[in-house]
Amino acid sequence: MMRLAMRVAVLILMIFTIVSCSVSPGSASEVVETYLRALEDKDDVSAVNASCLAWEQGAFAEASSFEAVEVTLEGLACRESGNQDDSALVSCEGTFIANYGGEIQNIDISQRTFRVVKEDGAWKMCGYAQAGE
Secondary structure (H helix, E strand, O other), rough: OOHHHHHHHHHHHHHHHHHHHHOOOOOOOHHHHHHHHHHOOOOHHHHHEEEOOOHHHHHHHHHOOOOOOOEEEEEEEEEEEEEEOOOOEEEEEEEEEEOOOEEEEEEEHHHHHEEEEOOEEEEEEEEEEEOOO
16 A cells, blocks of 8 residues: 555656646747747636746736637747846747637737746746837
């Protein structure tokens, strides 16, 4: 009985390790893509998990804003446009296409520059850069 409990504990530990590795994107641009895909999927938990502590409420608000609409993200491609130690700026191309009950709105994400910071050793989306940043 003890051996079975030990095997189950090891299995659970392995699963947690695999899951934690898969939710931590390796680069600043990957975390922004993860964040934007979470918005598209209306997955507020994943959006918050991809965010720094200071941006969690912003992530929740952005994910919630898409709850009542059909939304797709087309042409997503992100790249770092600046990097300093534990922070980076990321620029993306792509468009959110939101259908508000038959009214289509295109949201061009290339108009924003994303701020990304390293928090607890992982890149996290942390809002938007201000003009001139």
